[in-house]
Amino acid sequence: MSTIYGRVKVKLTIGDYQQELLKNPVRDAKLVYRRDCREFYLHITVLMKIPEPSGSNPVGVDIGINKLLVASNGFSVNGKPIEHRRRHFRKLRSSLQSKGTSSAKRKLKRLAGRERRWVNTVLHQVSRAFVNSLVAGRDFVVMERVEGIRQRCKQRKEQRATFHSWAFRRLQQMIEYKCLERGIPVVYVEPNYTSQRCPRCGTIDKRNRRSQALFRCVSCGFQHNADYVASVNPSVRARGGWAPVNVPNVGVPHWNHLQAPPVREG
Structure with missing residues (x-):
């Protein structure tokens, strides 16, 4: 140099x-x-040569906070330990900001750098582990568009700091370029009613989402983890949509998401 x-x-x-x-x-x-x-x-x-993207089996991805990432192939990452450390960083920032001294401001700068590096490391590890769970040449990834998510989604006052500071789009970008390195296509779909729509019959109803963790369809009775359902719906949409509600056990791709695969913690 x-x-x-x-x-x-x-x-x-x-x-x-x-x-x-x-x-x-x-x-x-x-x-x-x-x-x-x-x-x-x-x-x-x-300069890298990457394979031509190809795949026919959609793998839906839901990105959140309590569950950092849930995929329809069974891959899942618990976000609670990560959020616990983020709260720790917020408390430190609040304490240093209240002091307002020159020393506190210097520490704030160092803290910001440390937190930023830690977040990037977590996102890289999660995205790499998920991409490694995919099969090149067979799978392709389906994710929701997150542009405007902070305006669309209403949060309780105590949850706003957590929600508005999280890097949803950055995690998607890391997944996207790691997939393309291996020739795995990535497509985006609109997020309309992802958490309210039944992946079996296509019924959309707010009552389907019984709680943060439970989904139970008011029409056909299908029940599963709500985050898992939110990851399945984009992949069903990528397959071509839902069939009529009055036809039993339809609208589900041939690999049958209703018999959910075992969850793998990343």
Whole structure:
């Protein structure tokens, strides 16, 4: 690298995954200084060849807070431990902001950097684990459009800070590019009535969502975990929609989401 003292050679502290990436042609690199941790990082861009996206089996994904990610293939990540640590960060921020001293402001900057790095690490780990649960060439991912989610969804006062500060779209973007690396297509559908629609008969009713965790259809009696149902509905929509309500056991793809696969914790 060129410096005011001439060209210097430095060692890269990277993992096995990054070493594999560097086997691809390097396009450019940018040296970045992070003030929060007082360290230099080198952002390297490489050119990669990815397979042509293909797949015929839709895997619906529901992203939330209590359940960070629930997929119709059985993959699930509990969000409660993550939210517990986010509350810890919020309390620290509130305490430092109330002091208002120069020392407190410096600590706030360092805290913001630490929280941002931790969130990115969590999102990368969750998205990677989910993508690893998919089968390239067979599966494709179906997710809801989350643009405007903060305006659409009403939350209780005590839940607003948690909801409005979470990175729903960032997690989707990480899933999307990791899928495309493996040739797994990603499609987006409108989120209309995802949590209220029965995946068996297509009935839409607010009463179907009995609680945060329970879904029970008022028409056909189908019952399951509400987050799982919210992940199934996008995949059913991607298959071509729902059949008439008066036809029993229809509108469900041939792999039969009604016999739910075992949940795998990521």
